Structure formats: structure tokens, C-alpha cells
Amino acid sequence: MWRVPAAWSSEKSVAAAWNAAEPFPHLVIDDFVSTESLDELLAIVDEEPVQPYESDIFAFEATAPEPTTAELRALRDELAATLAPGLSRITGKAVTRVDLRAYAYRPGHFLLPHSDHQDGLARALAYAYYLPSPTPPTGGELELYRCRLEEGELVATDSALVIEPRANRLVVFDVSDGSLHQVREVLSGLRISLAGWFHP
Amino acid sequence: MIDLGDLLAARIAKIVPDAIGAARAAELRERFTTAGYTRYALVDRGSYDELRDPSDLELFAALITIASEVTERTLALVEARVIRLGPGDYLLARHDQPRAPGHVELMLDLSPAVVPGAAVHYRRDGNVTFAVPSQPCALSIVGRDPSVTCNHTYVSKLHASGSVVRLVILLAHRA
Numbered sequence: 046m047w048r049v050p051a052a053w054s055s056e057k058s059v060a061a062a063w064n065a066a067e068p069f070p071h072l073v074i075d076d077f078v079s080t081e082s083l084d085e086l087l088a089i090v091d092e093e094p095v096q097p098y099e100s101d102i103f104a105f106e107a108t109a110p111e112p113t114t115a116e117l118r119a120l121r122d123e124l125a126a127t128l129a130p131g132l133s134r135i136t137g138k139a140v141t142r143v144d145l146r147a148y149a150y151r152p153g154h155f156l157l158p159h160s161d162h163q164d165g166l167a168r169a170l171a172y173a174y175y176l177p178s179p180t181p182p183t184g185g186e187l188e189l190y191r192c193r194l195e196e197g198e199l200v201a202t203d204s205a206l207v208i209e210p211r212a213n214r215l216v217v218f219d220v221s222d223g224s225l226h227q228v229r230e231v232l233s234g235l236r237i238s239l240a241g242w243f244h245p
Numbered sequence: 246m247i248d249l250g251d252l253l254a255a256r257i258a259k260i261v262p263d264a265i266g267a268a269r270a271a272e273l274r275e276r277f278t279t280a281g282y283t284r285y286a287l288v289d290r291g292s293y294d295e296l297r298d299p300s301d302l303e304l305f306a307a308l309i310t311i312a313s314e315v316t317e318r319t320l321a322l323v324e325a326r327v328i329r330l331g332p333g334d335y336l337l338a339r340h341d342q343p344r345a346p347g348h349v350e351l352m353l354d355l356s357p358a359v360v361p362g363a364a365v366h367y368r369r370d371g372n373v374t375f376a377v378p379s380q381p382c383a384l385s386i387v388g389r390d391p392s393v394t395c396n397h398t399y400v401s402k403l404h405a406s407g408s409v410v411r412l413v414i415l416l417a418h419r420a
Contacts, residue, residue: 101396104399153401157288157289184402202287230399230401232402232403
């Protein structure tokens, strides 16, 4: 199902791109899954129940933190096996396993600016993979912020990059106190993604 | 020592509809706009316009009288500010300032119209215990203590003309 991106044949140049990326290290990989595999992938995700989640910083639908079907668990483990070795070399962060949930953002859903870093959770790298949608969304972009920290506290935040949730696109980005990002509100259509974190 | 009155006051959560008239609300909105808002945009905490220390002693006195009647306590002004949120704006619970026992928060909704989903949530241990919906001209009266946090929910861009204006007044028990 998953495949190592063709560009990773030159890991040195990908690592250079990772380190040079602004506002913080990230990679954008298009056509991540072969077209022939997309239907199978969608069928597996479709079997997983979703439920609404809401707090002051988010509103969306998602699957449970641990996949309920053996097929989705296998997909998660295969993702780690496929990408973790290369990502470890490219990013300099040794990762071995990944978690994975499916997310559905409908009109009015959002995830406000936050960093994924939380003490004790050992999130090293974050990722989002955008699935083809029957009604492609407007809105729902991933927005990355440039932050200025003083003594560990954010003192300034500015929008720096907007990444469209294009079907079959994988985005990987660094997790740190300063890797502030948000999912902009979906205004129409349906945004479907798989997302989670790579861990040591 | 725990003050029983403070304990009971912290449990107060009430909405008084039509606390002021629509014309008076419009007049206040205009005055606050003229005074000038400051943009707050540390986006991991909030995104909104703020006007600190608006002065309207007559209005404040009237609102304090209402709050004192509801809480059955003598209350005095600590601080006041106006918060204005447009589409895409919010104020997160982590940005809220903890309050010592004995404080009461008033929120006067000066918005020109109802904005669906634009609410104020008061939380204990992260759970919403009292929700103040968008209700122009209504006054909410909520007891605060260190276990209570407050957030202003995200204003959806689906309501492109939505504008939320809230006068927030913090009061303290005066023995």
C-alpha cells in the first residue's frame, strides 16, 4: 500500500530540504500512494467508525485513538515500517512506530493553532495524509506559523505557509514547542485525512 | 479559612435576558469602536480585538446592582474590558486568567445580532459547566474561583457578517 517516495532516493538532498524548510522543518510529498491502491485504502478507512470531538481548540470527527479493525492496524504498522527508517535518517530523529487516526472535517470544523509537543508523549514527527474526497473541501488548509520564543514562551506568531489538503498528499513536520500550526476551518465539502505522530 | 459566601457565589451561573435595550447596545458599540480596539493575535491563545478599561460608570453601577441582587453579595468593580470577535476569532481557555474565590464575572452581550455557535463556555476541570449562548442584550453573571476557566468559542467563517461584542466586567466581593 504505502511506498517510499521516489525523491528519497537522494536522502541527503531531502534532509537538506527538511532542515531548510520554513517556518520549521517539514516535507510535502504528492502522489504518495499509487492510484491503484487508493480504492483499497479508502475501503479500509470506510470500515472504521468515527465520532465527533469538540473542545475550545477543535471540532471534527475522528476514529478512536486505537484502530478497531485489524486492517487499519495493519495499515498503521505498514506505514511505520515503510517510512520510519528513511524519516529517521532524513530528519535526524530516530523514529520506529506511528499512531494513526482518520479525521473527517465537515463545514464548520477546525483545529486552532497549537504545537503538538506535550511532555511525556514523545511525539517526534507529525504527519497528515489527505485522502481523496467525494466532495473536495474549500478551506481545511494546514497553516504553519513562524514563532518567536523568549525564555520558552511564545511572544509572537505570524502565518508563514499554507498547505492545501490535496488528495494523495503526505505532509510530515517537526514537533517542537515552536512548530505552531492549525487546520483552517472547512467552509464546504469534506476533508478526509489520516494523521498522527511518529514516535521513537 | 473558606468563606461559605465565596463558595456559594462561585456556583452562581445565571443569564438575565434584555438587561439593556438594543439602542443602548448600539450606542455602546459605536462608542467602543471610536475609542479604538487593540488586536490580540498570539494565535495559540486567542485572536480577537480588545478594549481595556472602557469607562461608563453609570452602566457599570446598574450592572453591579443587578449582580449584587442575584448573588446577594456586595460587589465592587475590579476591571472591565470589551472583547470583539469576528469570523475566525476565538479566545482559548488556556488564555483565561485564574481568579481567586469571591470573584464574579459579568458579560454583557452587545452584539448587533445572534451569531450561531458563538458562545462563552465556563469550565471546571476542562468540562463545560455553563454555556452562555449568543444572545444580544443579555447579561450573564458567573461566579469565579481558581477551578473555573472561561473560553470564547471559535466564531465560524460560515457566518461572514458575524460580529460578537462582549463587555466583560470582573467584580469582587466587598465585605
